Amino acid sequence: MRIFVFLLSTLLGTHALALDLENGEEINEVCAGCHGEFGQGGKQGKYPRLAGLPAAYLAEQLRLFRARQRPNLAMVEHVDERQMPDEDIADISAWLARIQLPTTLPPVDTQAPGFDAYARLMAAKRVVQIGQAPGDTARGRRLYRRECASCHGRHGEGKARKAIPPLAGQYTAYLWRQVKLFLNHRRIHDPDDPDEELLADFSKEEIRDIFAYVSTLDD
Ligand code: HEC
Ligand code: HEC
Known part of the structure; x- marks a missing residue:
């Protein structure tokens, strides 16, 4: 092939x-x-x-x-x-x-003739909806737009052509682990400028607020 x-x-x-x-x-x-x-x-x-x-x-x-x-x-x-x-x-x-995952399951009438419980179950498996992370989403939005959106996209969608990942629709716990790897220099945040530590200037609370906002972007 x-x-x-x-x-x-x-x-x-x-x-x-x-x-x-x-x-x-x-x-x-x-x-x-x-x-x-x-x-x-x-x-x-x-x-x-x-x-x-x-x-x-x-x-x-x-x-x-x-x-x-x-x-x-x-x-x-x-x-x-x-x-x-x-x-x-x-x-x-x-x-x-190429895989697109929905964030909600469309409503169906389970009593209707022709309702396919198995198809419904399979469809449900594809749904990814990030739960609301704790924090001040309004402050997170301001910080996100000023400090992250230029690379990760206004709606957290990333930039495919520049190989920048979306943050929207990604699990909050996973994003936090990456922050720790960046801060410990075990992962490079900006490959174009490897010595630049983009997250070092933020407090834990600020990052928490940014992720609280990011967790709403797929709602
Ligand atoms: C100069 C561009 C740039 C800016 C600004 C930027 N990032 Fe990133 N970010 C990247 C790139 C590039 C990667 C992917 C790194 C790689 O290739 O390993 C990344 C990856 C990440 C990841 C890991 C995602 C994953 O799927 O593993 C997190 C979390 C993250 N950024 C958070 C943030 C936050 C929060 C901000 C704002 C405070 C921010 N970034 C600002 C360029 C940027
Ligand atoms: C045994 C479990 C396991 C298997 C099997 C596995 N992975 Fe992973 N993968 C992980 C874990 C755990 C992480 C997160 C690491 C971290 O938190 O930094 C990960 C992270 C990743 C990431 C980084 C995502 C991001 O946003 O940066 C990619 C890409 C990935 N895996 C691709 C694959 C592919 C492709 C395969 C199959 C060939 C695969 N993985 C098989 C456990 C697995």
Whole structure:
């Protein structure tokens, strides 16, 4: 399949990377054990949501895990060179980036003829709705707009082309763990300016308020 896509893109003169989404879906069977069948994440952010994150961002994180430049004990065995060559990284990243998860389940009449309880259950599994995090959302909004929106987007949607992840729709507990990694210099926040510590000037309360606001962005 990959070879076919590659030939086709060569013939058409496009420079698009030859992606194999079926391979991506297959790889996801391993990831699903922790991140969920649809990349929805789980255990309240022990496992982050992956669905809908920018492909370039996902790929970069997988390369960082593989190079042991971003700590992740849970994933180490799944990302060594043999398990995760660059082609696989491209395929799984593209596959996950395409998944859109709803934040609400549309109302249905469970008594109506033709109601499909199984389909309903499957649909419910795809819903990711971040619970309201504690803090002052009004102050968080002001701080977010001034200090974070230029990179993470006005509505927390991230910037796919620049490989900047969304913060909206991501689990609060997971975001907090990343703040600690940034502050402990175990993860680099801004790869374009690695020495810049973007979060060091904020108090814990300010970050709490920002995340309180961010947790409302997917409502
Ligand atoms: C054994 C559990 C486990 C498995 C299997 C697993 N992961 Fe993870 N993954 C984690 C944990 C835990 C984290 C969060 C690490 C942290 O908090 O810094 C994570 C983080 C990530 C991140 C970073 C997300 C972000 O927003 O930066 C990506 C990308 C990722 N995993 C991709 C994958 C892919 C792709 C697979 C399948 C090949 C996979 N993971 C398999 C446990 C797992
Ligand atoms: C100069 C651009 C820039 C600014 C400003 C910025 N960030 Fe980021 N942020 C990034 C980039 C780039 C990444 C991804 C880092 C990587 O590739 O590993 C990131 C990642 C994160 C993550 C981890 C997300 C994940 O899925 O793992 C958190 C949490 C975060 N930023 C919080 C914030 C907060 C809160 C603010 C405002 C106080 C902020 N950032 C301001 C560029 C920025």
